[in-house]
Amino acid sequence: MSSHDGPAQIVRPLPDGGVRKPRSSVAFSFGSPADDSGIGRIDLNDILIRHAQATFLMRVAGASMRDAGIDDGDLVLVDRAIHPSHDHVVIAIVDDGFVCRRLVHEAQAMRLCAADAAVPDLVIAEGTELQVWGVVTHAIKSLPV
Amino acid sequence: MLALVDVNNMYVSCERVFRPALVGRPVVVLSHNDGVCVARSNEAKDLGVEMAQPWFQVRHLQRQAGLVALSANFELYGDMSNRMMTLAAGYAPRQEIYSIDECFLDFAGVRGSLSRRGRELRAQVLQWTGLPTSVGFAATKTLAKLANHVAKMADRKPGSYPRELAQVCNFAELSPARLEAVMRATDVGAVWGIGRKTRARLLEGGLRSVFDVMRADPVALRRQFSVVLERTLRELRGEPCLGVDEAPDANQSIMCSRSFGEPVLGLASLVESVNGFAARVAEKLRSQRSVAGALQVFLSTSPFRKQDRQHSPSATLRLTPPTADTRLLAAAATRVLESMFRPGHRYVKAGVVLVDLQPQARAAETPDLFGDVTPEPAARRDRARLMLAMDALNQRFGQGAVDVASAARQLRHHAAAAKQDQRSPRYTTRLDEVITACA
Numbered sequence: 001m002s003s004h005d006g007p008a009q010i011v012r013p014l015p016d017g018g019v020r021k022p023r024s025s026v027a028f029s030f031g032s033p034a035d036d037s038g039i040g041r042i043d044l045n046d047i048l049i050r051h052a053q054a055t056f057l058m059r060v061a062g063a064s065m066r067d068a069g070i071d072d073g074d075l076v077l078v079d080r081a082i083h084p085s086h087d088h089v090v091i092a093i094v095d096d097g098f099v100c101r102r103l104v105h106e107a108q109a110m111r112l113c114a115a116d117a118a119v120p121d122l123v124i125a126e127g128t129e130l131q132v133w134g135v136v137t138h139a140i141k142s143l144p145v
Numbered sequence: 146m147l148a149l150v151d152v153n154n155m156y157v158s159c160e161r162v163f164r165p166a167l168v169g170r171p172v173v174v175l176s177h178n179d180g181v182c183v184a185r186s187n188e189a190k191d192l193g194v195e196m197a198q199p200w201f202q203v204r205h206l207q208r209q210a211g212l213v214a215l216s217a218n219f220e221l222y223g224d225m226s227n228r229m230m231t232l233a234a235g236y237a238p239r240q241e242i243y244s245i246d247e248c249f250l251d252f253a254g255v256r257g258s259l260s261r262r263g264r265e266l267r268a269q270v271l272q273w274t275g276l277p278t279s280v281g282f283a284a285t286k287t288l289a290k291l292a293n294h295v296a297k298m299a300d301r302k303p304g305s306y307p308r309e310l311a312q313v314c315n316f317a318e319l320s321p322a323r324l325e326a327v328m329r330a331t332d333v334g335a336v337w338g339i340g341r342k343t344r345a346r347l348l349e350g351g352l353r354s355v356f357d358v359m360r361a362d363p364v365a366l367r368r369q370f371s372v373v374l375e376r377t378l379r380e381l382r383g384e385p386c387l388g389v390d391e392a393p394d395a396n397q398s399i400m401c402s403r404s405f406g407e408p409v410l411g412l413a414s415l416v417e418s419v420n421g422f423a424a425r426v427a428e429k430l431r432s433q434r435s436v437a438g439a440l441q442v443f444l445s446t447s448p449f450r451k452q453d454r455q456h457s458p459s460a461t462l463r464l465t466p467p468t469a470d471t472r473l474l475a476a477a478a479t480r481v482l483e484s485m486f487r488p489g490h491r492y493v494k495a496g497v498v499l500v501d502l503q504p505q506a507r508a509a510e511t512p513d514l515f516g517d518v519t520p521e522p523a524a525r526r527d528r529a530r531l532m533l534a535m536d537a538l539n540q541r542f543g544q545g546a547v548d549v550a551s552a553a554r555q556l557r558h559h560a561a562a563a564k565q566d567q568r569s570p571r572y573t574t575r576l577d578e579v580i581t582a583c584a
Binding site: 005006007008009046051052053054056057058059060061062063064065070072075076080081091093096097098099100101114131133 | 153161162163164165166168228229231232271272273274275277454455457572573576579580581582583584
């Protein structure tokens with residue numbers, strides 16, 4: 001595939017082999033709704049969507065990301081405007097399908113890791129490309145009511 | 146300076162964003178009850194599939210060459226178009242949306258390297274939406290369209306033009322000698338507004354390349370051809386002749402949009418505007434004896450007013466059966482508008498786009514052209530007469546002389562949907578059809 005025009009971003013290891021520090025806590029960055037427009041109720045669009053034109057909804061199937069807070073059947077918001085980097089939960093293209101995994105980028109190697117030790121990592125071999133479709137910013141789960 | 150931004154093979158590119166397996170394969174998108182190819186990937190073009198070619202003529206390529214055919218998914222294309230257009234609008238002071246996949250940007254008063262801006266725009270649209278675009282810069286619309294053509298061909302067929310013109314091509318940055326070389330290498334048929342017949346006649350007269358036409362005598366061209374061709378020539382020479390909304394009609398969509406002088410906050414005045422747009426596009430539609438299978442409405446706040454809440458929605462409604470009836474189109478537009486309007490936003494632009502255009506004759510074959518609103522053939526005839534009378538009055542007394550009172554109740558939904566067996570999910574407009582990601 002000619003990577004430059006594909007729908008996914010190609011991610012390669014940092015040239016210096018640098019290791020970005022894993023974040024110790026999850027920092028949510030909420031959008032900044034205009035504060036002085038003075039009208040209206042709190043709008044979830046403002047809260048959950050930072051880049052409206054780049055944000056897409058997907059449904060997650062499978063439980064391997066449960067320990068990362070994403071359960072089978074959850075809706076996730078996927079933001080394509082964010083550059084994928086270490087420790088992001090991403091939607092990657094694997095064998096022409098969409099897969100939800102954590103992107104781990106250490107010591108010049110990149111892996112897609114499930115939040116489940118029983119699921120083997122997908123190691124991105126040197127010379128191959130990892131296609132990241134977008135970065136997961138939020139998970140929406142419905143509770144039984 | 147103007148730019149024309151255009152999505153490469155729009156419908157196919159939209160499908161590929163959500164179906165990576167289609168990347169690199171020959172793909173066509175079908176419309177009109179899956180009867181006609183309305184979009185082709187580069188691979189399908191290389192197989193010889195022509196624009197608007199009937200499907201049965203190329204069906205054999207499915208087995209022979211792995212050609213993939215998809216039914217048109219206008220909800221998806223409308224939403225992806227809106228994302229692209231909204232991003233493009235942030236790059237220039239003025240945007241004129243020309244069709245579902247093209248817009249002109251007016252960079253008047255903007256300093257700095259426009260090519261670089263063009264590349265940034267292209268990169269942002271590609272990253273944010275997954276859609277590949279081409280950008281052509283030049284002094285007039287006709288030239289910008291031609292620069293866009295060069296940008297696209299240089300990318301698609303290496304060797305056709307210098308490689309650095311690929312994807313983003315700015316005629317204003319080329320030396321006269323290099324520009325001449327480009328014009329010599331470009332067939333007159335690539336010029337906006339020069340159709341097959343005109344091209345054939347130009348060839349008879351020995352005018353083969355754009356360069357040949359540019360050297361022709363404008364007065365002679367007008368005498369032999371038309372005022373339109375003379376205007377095209379003046380545009381090619383860098384003299385702007387096409388104002389806002391004065392471009393040749395796009396092939397596959399009809400649109401009408403306007404930037405408002407003052408931001409609009411209220412639904413009522415938006416409904417009024419959108420009804421006016423619907424009346425305009427309906428008239429254009431009937432003048433080319435077509436009907437539309439889907440209608441898109443978009444709204445936009447100003448990307449330059451950072452202090453404002455931003456909201457630039459769009460939505461597409463399928464029209465089953467396809468129609469050219471002003472009342473139905475206005476009612477559809479109103480309904481779409483009402484569904485996406487959010488109070489408290491300062492809207493500066495709105496528009497109505499008709500897509501899935503098909504010849505009226507074809508649609509007339511389907512039994513209930515106007516659905517159960519007017520089931521009797523006589524009433525149907527009356528409806529057609531009413532529309533003709535409206536068009537005549539508007540032409541005589543000016544646009545909007547006769548208008549349609551908002552008639553949302555006229556709109557009916559029909560179960561009898563068009564044939565579209567291979568339609569992909571509506572990934573971005575239906576919650577139950579979003580992509581599933583495996584975890």
